[in-house]
Amino acid sequence: MRRVIAASAVAAAAAAPLLFITPASAADDASVVVVHGVPDLTVDVYGSADDSYSAEEALLEDFEPGTVTDPVALPGGTYNLAVFAAGDDPAGDPAIELNDVEVPAGANISVVAHLDDSGNPVLTPFVNDMSPTAAGEGRLVVRHTAAAPAVDILAGGDAVFSGLTNPNEEKADLAAGTVSAAVALAGTTDPVIGPADVTISEGVATVVYAYGSAEDQTLDLAVQTIDGLHSAPSGVPSGTADLAADTTPVALTALALIAAGAAAAMGLRARRVGA
Amino acid sequence: MTPTTAARRWQLGSAAAGCVALLAVLGLAGWALGRPEPSAGKGLAALSAPAADPPTPSAAADPGPAPTPSVRATARDASPAAASSEVAPAPTRLRIPDLDVDARVRPVGVEPDGAMVIPAAPTSVGWYRFGPAPADPEGNTVIAGHVATREDGPGALAALANAEVGMRVEVVDADGTKHRYEVTGREAVRKRALPVETIFARNGRPLLVLITCGGEYIPELRSHEDNVVVTATPVG
Numbered sequence: 357m358r359r360v361i362a363a364s365a366v367a368a369a370a371a372a373p374l375l376f377i378t379p380a381s382a383a384d385d386a387s388v389v390v391v392h393g394v395p396d397l398t399v400d401v402y403g404s405a406d407d408s409y410s411a412e413e414a415l416l417e418d419f420e421p422g423t424v425t426d427p428v429a430l431p432g433g434t435y436n437l438a439v440f441a442a443g444d445d446p447a448g449d450p451a452i453e454l455n456d457v458e459v460p461a462g463a464n465i466s467v468v469a470h471l472d473d474s475g476n477p478v479l480t481p482f483v484n485d486m487s488p489t490a491a492g493e494g495r496l497v498v499r500h501t502a503a504a505p506a507v508d509i510l511a512g513g514d515a516v517f518s519g520l521t522n523p524n525e526e527k528a529d530l531a532a533g534t535v536s537a538a539v540a541l542a543g544t545t546d547p548v549i550g551p552a553d554v555t556i557s558e559g560v561a562t563v564v565y566a567y568g569s570a571e572d573q574t575l576d577l578a579v580q581t582i583d584g585l586h587s588a589p590s591g592v593p594s595g596t597a598d599l600a601a602d603t604t605p606v607a608l609t610a611l612a613l614i615a616a617g618a619a620a621a622m623g624l625r626a627r628r629v630g631a
Numbered sequence: 632m633t634p635t636t637a638a639r640r641w642q643l644g645s646a647a648a649g650c651v652a653l654l655a656v657l658g659l660a661g662w663a664l665g666r667p668e669p670s671a672g673k674g675l676a677a678l679s680a681p682a683a684d685p686p687t688p689s690a691a692a693d694p695g696p697a698p699t700p701s702v703r704a705t706a707r708d709a710s711p712a713a714a715s716s717e718v719a720p721a722p723t724r725l726r727i728p729d730l731d732v733d734a735r736v737r738p739v740g741v742e743p744d745g746a747m748v749i750p751a752a753p754t755s756v757g758w759y760r761f762g763p764a765p766a767d768p769e770g771n772t773v774i775a776g777h778v779a780t781r782e783d784g785p786g787a788l789a790a791l792a793n794a795e796v797g798m799r800v801e802v803v804d805a806d807g808t809k810h811r812y813e814v815t816g817r818e819a820v821r822k823r824a825l826p827v828e829t830i831f832a833r834n835g836r837p838l839l840v841l842i843t844c845g846g847e848y849i850p851e852l853r854s855h856e857d858n859v860v861v862t863a864t865p866v867g
Contacts, residue, residue, distance in 0.1 A: 390704060401704075416704040425704035492741035492761060532740075532761065537711075552711040558761040559833075564711070578709035586761065588831035590745035591822060592775045592858055594788070594844045608659040615652035622645035630638030 384461040385429035392419050393470035393501050393567030394477050395574040398442040399451065401469070403435050407455075409446035418442050422567075424580045432461030437479055439469050454479035466580060470501035470567050473522040480523040484561065484582055489529050491589045494556040496535065497527040497563040504570035506542040510551070511535045518542065532558035539566050539575070549575045559586025672796035672816035678771070678829050678838065678862055719764035722810075724803040725756055725774055725787075725841075730794060734787035736774060736802070753777045753786030762831050765802050765810040770833040772802070775842040778855065788843035791817070794861045800839060812839045812863035819845050819857040830860065839863040 390401055400417045402409040416425055419442075435457045438450035452469055457479075459465060464484040472478045482499060489495050498509045500522045509517040509526065512535070517526035519542050538550035549566055554577075556562055561582040568574035707713070722736045739748035739757035750757045756776030763770035776788035800812040820826070822844075830840055840862055844855035 390706075391709065392706070414703070416706060419706050422709055423706040424709040425706045428704045491745050554711050565709075577711050579711050579713075580709060586833065588827035589741050589747040589759065590827065591825055592747050592749070592842045593742075593822075594749050594775050594777050594786075594842060594855075594858065608655045608662065612652050612655035612659065615648045615655060619645045619648035619652055622641045622648060626638045626641030626645060629641055630635065 384432065386432050386459045386461060386463045386465060387427040388430050388459065389427050389466045389580055390415065390419070390425045391466055391468040391470075391501075391565055391578060391580060392421050392423050393468055393565055393578055394452075395421050395471075395568050395572065395576075397421060397451070397477070399439045399469065400442050400444070400446070402438045402440065402446050402450075403430075404438070405433065405435060407436065409438050409440075409450070411446060413446070422576060422578055424578060427464075430459055432459055432463070435459055437467060439477070439479065452477045452479050454481070457481050464582065466563065468499070468501050468523075468565060468567075470523070470565070471503035471569055473503060473505070475503040475569055475571065478523075482525060484563070485527060486561075486582070486585065488587045489559055489561075489585045491587045492532060492558060493529045494532050494558050495527060495529050495561040495585065496554070496556055497525055497561055498537075499523070499525040499563065499565050502566045502568050502570065502575055503572075504541075504548070504566070504568075504575065507539050507548070507566065508542050508544070510538040510540055510545060510547065513538075513545065515540075515545070530556050532556055537564065537577075539577075549577055552577055554579065557581070557583070559583065561585055670816070670818040671794065672814065673862075675816065675818045675820065675826065675829070675860060675862070678816075678826075678832070678840065719766035720805040720808070721760065722758050722765055722772065722774065722802045723805050724801075726801040726803075727790070727794070727798060728801075729798045730790035732787060732790055734776065747773070747775060749775055749777055753779060756787050759831065763833055763837065765804060765837070765839070766808065767837060769835060769837060771830060771835075771838045771840045773831055773840045773842065774802075778844040778859075786843065788841065791841055791843045791859050791861050792819075792845055794841075799866075800841070800863045802839065810839075811866050813866045814861060814863045816862045817859065819859050821856065822858050825858050825860075837865060839865075 399419050401415045401419055402413045403415050404413045436455045437457055439452040440446055440450050464486050466482045466484055468480050470478060498517055500507060500520045502522060506519045506521045508515040509520060520526055533556055535554045535556055536551045537554045538547035540547050554562060554564060563580040565578040567578055568576050721738045725736050726733050735755040736758050737750050737755050738760035739750060740760060742748055747759055748757055756774050759773040763772055765772050777786035778789050779785045794814050794817045796814055798814040800814060802810045840860060843859050845857045845859040
């Protein structure tokens with residue numbers, strides 16, 4: 357028993373330096389999210405620093421269309437990314453491949469597996485705007501990642517972003533709330549996707565991906581959220597009138613002065629009368 | 632009447648007036664001693680500095696010499712309906728029994744100029760709805776109210792200037808949960824110097840921050856010079 361305790365104490369001492377090192381390096385890591393926008397294809401995603409992929413380099417397995425990953429921390433660097441049909445041998449030819457993806461330390465990146473405008477599967481990295489939003493506002497980012505022509509993004513029936521093409525984005529900071537968003541072919545107002553209620557949370561970037569194929573009628577929306585962009589209000593203007601003033605000190609001071617004056621005057625008078 | 636009796640009378644009068652003056656001075660001293668100190672407890676220092684954002688989940692403890700993404704990600708539904716997250720219930724009532732404060736709490740946002748909205752009715756106070764709520768595991772619940780308004784007179788939080796360390800504070804949520812706090816500090820801060828990033832922190836220990844106005848009133852600005860900030864920490 358004693359030996360076990362001694363052994364675990366040694367192990368704890370050996371592990372301790374690592375615990376102190378990890379947070380420092382984590383701060384410089386890039387945060388990467390993978391978005392799946394290729395219809396009807398369940399995949400495995402691999403990331404590698406070289407040209408070959410092995411089972412240990414799987415970022416995620418059985419990744420289904422219309423899902424996003426939680427953020428993963430990657431050390432800054434240049435990566436090769438590959439997508440294989442789920443269960444395929446990573447030594448073979450990938451379904452989608454993207455080489456030399458720059459992942460700067462500290463960056464926030466969304467890598468999207470999607471169809472290009474002619475329907476071929478591609479990987480597109482987007483660098484997310486992490487600048488703070490004003491107090492009370494959230495950021496709406498719309499990305500065209502569908503096999504479809506240029507589109508307009510409608511909010512409440514009106515076009516807010518016009519002529520968006522694959523693989524590009526538009527963004528705006530809006531008051532927090534819910535937006536009824538729809539996608540229509542550029543110049544029209546007849547939705548091809550939606551309308552769907554999109555929540556704009558305060559201090560959060562809500563990234564909406566239009567994905568799928570217009571031809572195959574698989575168009576849909578995927579939503580990724582990035583929080584922590586909030587700002588504090590500029591101040592607290594709590595008072596438009598003066599409080600009823602405390603008159604105690606004024607009254608007591610006046611009384612003290614008058615009484616002291618009276619005492620002095622009467623004292624003088626007493627001396628004069630007495631003399 | 633002999634000169635001596637007249638002199639005695641004036642002497643008595645003088646002594647009486649002197650006593651009154653002395654009593655007035657004593658009263659003044661008592662008033663000065665009875666005033667709340669400009670700050671109590673740890674003041675604003677009771678607020679923790681905003682904690683760094685929790686590190687993003689990192690499975691790779693040792694990245695090794697070459698950057699190898701040896702991490703496993705988990706995926707989740709990205710449909711618009713799945714994106715809305717649950718929020719903690721809003722506070723609805725604020726009580727400080729020692730100060731006779733019992734106010735309705737309403738959720739508020741920001742003015743067009745970026746300042747926190749303060750409910751117009753001085754009897755109700757505002758909770759900053761974009762920040763943490765009492766049930767949230769992290770960050771400061773901020774509740775603010777007018778000290779007084781021109782239209783309605785003294786506000787619900789006018790008594791905050793008398794808050795002392797150890798006083799009990801109770802906040803009731805929309806779902807009826809009672810959150811109990813104990814005052815840890817009070818401080819008057821120049822409005823322009825209000826450390827908003829610290830006060831409205833969304834990370835760190837869950838604290839309650841109560842704010843009203845104090846200090847000199849500047850009629851031209853219809854505004855007070857200071858904010859009175861009271862911090863309280865959860866108990867039991």
